[in-house]
Amino acid sequence: MSRSTRRKAAEIRHLLETEGDAMYENTRVLNEGRYEAIESFDRFEDLREEARETKEAAIADLDGLVERVTESVERNGGHVHLAEDAADARAYVEEVCGAADAETVVKSKSMTTEEIELNEGLESVGIDVYETDLGEFVIQLADEAPSHIVAPGFHKSREEIAQLLNEVYEPEEPLETAEELTRFARDVLGEHIRDADVGVTGANFVLAESGTVVLVTNEGNARKTAVTPDTHVAVAGVEKLLPSIEELSPFVEIIARSATGQSIAQYVTMLSPPTDSPTLGFDGPDDTVEGGSEDREFHLVLLDNGRTAMREDDELRETLYCIRCGACSNSCANFQHVGGHAFGGETYSGGIGTGWEAGVEGLDSAAEFNDLCTGCSRCVNACPVKIDIPWINTVVRERVKGGADPDTFDHLVDGLVPDEEEPGFDLRNRFFGNFETVARAGSALAPASNWLSGAGPVRAAMDRWLGIDRRRDLPRFRRETLRKWFENRESAVRSGAGPTPAREAVLYPDVYTNHVQVERGKAAVRTLEALGVEVRLPDAGESGRAPLSQGMVSTARRAAEETHDALAEHVEAGRDVVVIEPSDLAMFRREYERLLPGDAYERLAANSYEVMEYVYGLLENGADVGGLAPGGGEKLAYHSHCQQRTLGLEAHTEAVFDRLGYDVLTSDAECCGMAGSFGYKSEYYELSREVGDSLLAEMDTRGRRVVASGTSCLDQLESLLDRPTDHPVQVVDPRRTGR
């Protein structure tokens, strides 16, 4: 592997060893909490919709909102500064602190102040800055960066925190329990808050009409930070603006559920400073709690720093709807294992971090971690404002990978691959993005192609030039493709051997099923025919999933158009489209919306089915279950596919298994870790294994047949368990009936 690949692999290995356990433990708790909180709250989807619409409207009217909030804050007696960039914002806060003769500043947690590197700025002019959020406090003491946008110290275990505090403060009795650590931190920070001259907070929302800063917190430190010192500075990105308190409602009820699984945060603080609360003078023992807004000073710093440009960018605009809840991080299998120190840029981390970094820092920062998004789409349903986070990652990947200088190998690759990408697009991405070409050659030349690709020197070259890890088994191409097999057989329906056909369907021959996992294709044909469906194989090629996953959007678009054209005549003729590979079905149902004209997308999406979803539907509509292989209590361990779960199609497979009498145990891991090409890539191979291992740690597969819906999942589980795996349709395959 190349030097940069080796460096990245080492970085990830190091994080897995040092921070992986704490990250995994902590993110899983929040992720499970989120599932429970949302499961038990039936208005969630409606509020998500409302929140999304509210954000869209607010960003559309951003200029008007900035104007309104400036008027209202000034009317209240405060000041507004619209900061063009980080340096501008920093300079303004420094100026405010200078005017207040500030020696110390206390802060509540704010990613926006991380973005502008405020602490470093204030410290450089001799001001002491104290973080009062307990997580931030720990990170500040350790001189580290946040590993999570909501819980900055998630990568540290309690033991590590105790050790750190004991070393720094040398208390008489060493601190040990969470209770002791919390009390100790509260006392230390309480003193800092009382002594501070200026309090700096962020804002979760800013209400334009009333000049209100909304802070969503649990500890109470933001409240103290905002009202204890006489001067309060709130730093917020311009995208935090909402028109008025009327629009706040959905966010109050979704933000904590999404972030931590709480139904509501401990404190939703809505301050329109300077407030009427009396000022607190802790300087002398007899100071009275009195005075009020006339003694208080308030500054609202609204930060642009690239946001206006993001608003103009059709692909990045959605990022501005983000309410920074961290659900995309917690629901991400890769993030759960490496955390924000690998899965993050200068400031922001997790799935949506890519959009933020690309917008406020630039592509270089986004490029650092963009590859860690595998497009598994588990964050899509998690996001409370319905941001298509995988899409943002895809688009940023296109910009990152397409931006490189043309490589010396480009002319070679250009001749071999039929893609639409400009020279300079990352070589490895083009290899995976053109997998159909590879597969065609692989089948045509099988078995020689498989011997060749198994050979040491070939693997060494692939590792070196393409960054494909030598430890990963490569797909074994089948000489007889599904298409060839299908052409040479007689339809059981037409031959009269099966039931009279009630429906007609086309079975989409995805590249893997056609060239590699041919058996699941055959099983699907037999299963559908047994249920009275006349099956055809359409003349359709790769769906565009492979190039899309590599950020090759134009190539994916062309593939989508061609696939649609090949399927459209069948849909027109009333045939259903049945899909085995969930990632291809997800193309038809999700991503094609962005790649095809609206009506073309809608028609195909409405008529496409995952194969077990289709089997379920046939059985529900009275098809005879007798033709399928009965379960007889056979024990299965089933891992659905990430994108299949996002489409809500996991339950159909389980229901079919139940109906046939199988005993099914289902995994609840977000992803198997393989995720298409991801697990092949040299720098990510170990992370991919780690994610797969944790799936298996949570699902006891002993004595169970291992079943998975996706190609990647099947490969990953087979390799981790070192035993064969099956697609669900192979389990119910009528061919097994006689066993």
Added chain:
Amino acid sequence: MAGLVDSFGASLDDLDVTWTRTAPGGLEDALADAVVEPVVGAPLPFEGLSLPDWIPVHPTASELEAARTGVTGAGGGIAEYGTLIVQSRPGGDEPVSLYPERHVAVLRASDLVSGVPEALAFLGEEFAAGRDSAVFATGMSATADMGETVRGVHGPREVHVVIVEDGDGNEPGGGEP
């Protein structure tokens, strides 16, 4: 009304927030039971209801710091979540409800609303009237940043609510628990 009190009470129970219900005449006794000395308070914003003389209001900063209990009014409550609406007032509701370890809130049953939209509608009117700062406080301050959930971080670790019913025939008495 009784329905809202019951569901608010059930939400408080879930949060481990203790509560009592009383007629206006029983407020002093209810507070005497709920308060742990030393205590400070913020004047109640309700017509016809005030804190007993033994609860000092307008404390000095050091009294605030030394207080074990802070007593404030709550302008409203959200039944669904057991949330108190604590408004910022010149009498110091914000610091008095925040600094002492124990917060005792006095809430009129008639000010309860069912959910967040209703509470924000109420605050919308308050904002328009110039009372434009408030906190939705739900349960005790908490953190999970030190390895497990701990209550009582920068804010109170104990919360008690005294619900005052309007004296329209509702019997005063203890609620759960």
